[in-house]
Amino acid sequence: MARAPVVEVRSIEHIPDEERHGRPISLLTLWFASNFQINGLVTGAVAIAVGLSVPRALLALALGNLVGGLFMAYHSAQGPKLGLPQMIQSRAQFGFFGALVPDAVVIVMYLGFAVAGGLVAGPAIASALSTSRVVGIVVYNVVVLVVAAVGYRLIHAVSRVISALSTIAFVAIAVALSRHLHLPATGSAGTLGAFVLVVSVAASWQITWAPYVSDYSRYLPRSTSTSTTVLLTYVGSAVGAALIMALGAVAASLNETAVNANPIGFLAGRVPSLHGVLVALLLLSLLPASAESPYGAFLTALSAVSQGGIVRATRRLRVLFVVVFSGVSLVLTLALPATILTDFENVILFLLYLLVPWTAINLTDYYLVRRGHYDVAGILEAHGPYGRIRWVPLGIYLATIVVELPFVNSSLYEGPIARALGGADISWIVGLVVAAAAYGIWARRPRGMSTELAEAS
Secondary structure, X not given: OOOXXXXXXXXXXXXXXXXXXXXXXXXXXXXXXXXXXXXXXXXXXXXXXXXXXXXXXXXXXXXXXXXXXXXXXXXXXXXXXXXXXXXXXXXXXXXXXXXXXXXHHHHHHHHHHHHHHHHHHHHHHHHHHOOOHHHHHHHHXXXXXXXHHHOHHHHHHHHHHHHHHHHHHHHHHHHHHHOXXXXXXXXXXXXXXXXXXXXXXXXXXXXXXXXXXXXXOOOOOOOOOHHHHHXXXXXXXXXXXXXXXXXXXXXXXXXXXXXXXXXXXXXXXXOXXXXXXXXXXXXXXXXXXXHHHHHHHHHHHHHHHOOOOOOOXXXXXXXXXXXHHXXXXXXXXXXXXXXXXXXXXXHHHHHHHHHHHHHHHHHHHHHHHOOOOOOHXXXXXXXXXXXXXXXXHHHHHHHHHHHHHHHOEOOOOEOHHHHHOOOOOOHHHHHHHHHHHHHHHHHOOOOOHHHHHHHHO
């Protein structure tokens, strides 16, 4: 097997067996590093903001991550088996052009996360370097740009290093915070509706990763065990997020305002003797997930426009795309005031309601309908066996979003059923069940999937 190039040359095309490389353990460090970072900590602080006591907050966050992580992790096995990035697989469910609908949602989400990362990291970098906010945001975007432009191998390598460094930083902070746990953390235990809402927030965090997952497992050998791939992805993502969100809840119970206003400064301040080092490590913790945004956006955008899945001069094209994407992200970040971060993140989180039906349909198709058997070459062709637009799956996707709305509880919108349930948000559960059941029934109808595919081509 030839040594894989440092700068990635492939894009959305199928990765041939002779170019497969790596070990499944890399999934553990990548997903741990992606989740065990400052934005996850801030998300955990939400549990205190809605009124939960620390014990109930920890339980709700753990439950949400452990359940939601299952749906995220099962996408991981698609990478080694199909050798394709995640979103291009949607063509098998929605058709070549029908897949443009979830693709568009995911690209907007990637851009949103890139801007949110700049809003968090830029001011912190500026403070550490004693420079302006503008310079801090520019530095952040340049570093992210370089990692994303090099591609797959560097993202994995960076994740291995940062998973260790982040652990050191957050353990030091956790020890410092533990000295204050005897202080009253919160007043009441919180309502059942608040508990369910926090479970939903944590589960949604995990489902956010679904459009990314097989992007980072598609180079693994085809013989890689499905159970091993799923397990290592699950432990890295679900356990990593549960731990960092628990730390966020504890930190918020001590000073919720400071955690939301300047999380990096507040946490580093708990260990004054290591303040500078901890600021640097907390900033570095953002790098893996931040680099995944332009990298994933490139793959998703290319899957939306490529007819045959093979693009010449992929290195230059990826660099060009990442530069443009980072430029747009930079402009938006500079244009937005730092105080808009919470509202901006709420908009991004609202997009997650649009991803739940997609993940349900994709997993149902892969595991229950086709059982991993696809015409990989056909997925890459506009006139392949999966058709141009598959109207029924697309209709199920859109209809499920409508069904979810009454159950949604977010800062942007609260549905009537969520309100009646005391603020409990079970929209993601409803979305998963409705989309999976409707798609499964349709795909397994008496006429059979093979007949439908022949008619769709």
